[in-house]
Amino acid sequence: MIVFYIYVGLKYLHSGRILHRDIKPGNLLVNSNCVLKICDFGLARVEEPDENRHMTQEVVTQYYRSPELLMGAKHYTSSVDVWSVGCIFAELLGRRILFQAQTPIQQLELITDLLGTPCLEDMKHACEGARSHMLRRPQKPPSLAALYTLSSQATHEAVHLLSQMLVFNPDKRISCTDALSHPYLDEGRLRYHSCMCRCCHSTPAGRHYVSDFEPIIIQPFDDYYEKEFSSIHQVKERLHKFILERSAGSNRVPLCINPHSAAFKSFASSTVAHPSELPPSPHQWE
Incomplete structure (x- = not known):
């Protein structure tokens, strides 16, 4: 349910071109009914469509920072938030931080221990120095099967969804919309709209569901006033x-x-x- 709620919130934010850039457990507020809200938008910004314009690299708490940020990408998309959700999902399953290192380089080493050494195409967003460093390192094979050992809750569907979040190449990482359509989240979605949501309603004839389970922002967020x-x-x-x-x-x-x-x-x-x-x-x- 927690992962479902996070993705509902992120789908809404991303539809308005908003990147949170600091998704982590401490920025997720959950009440006793398991209703979740995303907080702390201090690092948030509007998505930058121009790939030639550089974006801040030192964003996202290190343990939840995506590989492209660790490798000095000068431009990135909402997929950095998706990676963070993957780290949180793994943490919920294993009850420990998945990638916990002292430095960004060590953080990257832990990631490659699990995902394997990326190919050049998967490092196309990285800076030249980071690519050279990675190519000098011994080749590592992927070991995604280790995700099954996180806990007894790491079912095939859970690991399948997790492995689509934790993808080295941000262009191949799953989107919030696609994640919400994954079989693993079907139960959470059904449970929420059957008894907890305010968008659907019950009648003597049965439950009436809304046409769009996860609403989006109709008018993308415009930060024009900040530019002044x-x-x-x-x-x-x-x-x-x-x-x-x-x-x-x-x-x-x-x-x-x-x-x-x-x-x-x-x-x-x-x-x-x-x-x-x-x-x-x-x-x-x-």
């Missing part, structure tokens, strides 16, 4: 304006910073109002 910012001061100014507009006509204090805090002086240099300039409130700092 060129300094921290501009961000603070826009944030202050946004808060004031939302709190117009209300007696609530829109923003109040403790004037005695160490960070107040630098924060006050922006256009955020001083507490003395704001309307009184019982929640103000004493």
Whole structure:
């Protein structure tokens, strides 16, 4: 069920051209009903269609970082999130981190121990130095059969789905849409839409299901407003304006910073109002 929920969330994000870039257990919030939400979008960005434009390489927590990122890819896609889900899936099965190394190079060694040495085509997104390093290393055969030893829950269908997530070449890695159609997730999907979802409804004649089990973003996310910012001061100014507009006509204090805090002086240099300039409130700092 957890993997099903992650893929539902990622399918929605990816349909809006949003890359999370830090999928890991700590960024997955799960309640007692096993309903999951993805959090912490601090490293998220809009997908870059121009392959000639370089993207940040130091993203995703190392244990869940895809091979192309470890090998210095200057451009990548939403498949980096899919790799992270594969690592989490294996961790759920085996109750331990699948690839746990001290350095990125050691991380890559652990990956090749399982997947084998990649061919040149599978390393086409890597930087020249990483390719040369990999070619100098002794050839390793794939050992995907080891995934069956993760636990008794590592069934044929589970390993088949996992092996499609943990693919060295990002172009050959399974997508969120295809993963949700995999037989292994059928049970989770059926269980969710039979008794837990709010999109389907029950009638005396039986359960009525929606036509699209996993909705997508109709209008892709547009980050046009972020492109206007060129300094921290501009961000603070826009944030202050946004808060004031939302709190117009209300007696609530829109923003109040403790004037005695160490960070107040630098924060006050922006256009955020001083507490003395704001309307009184019982929640103000004493």
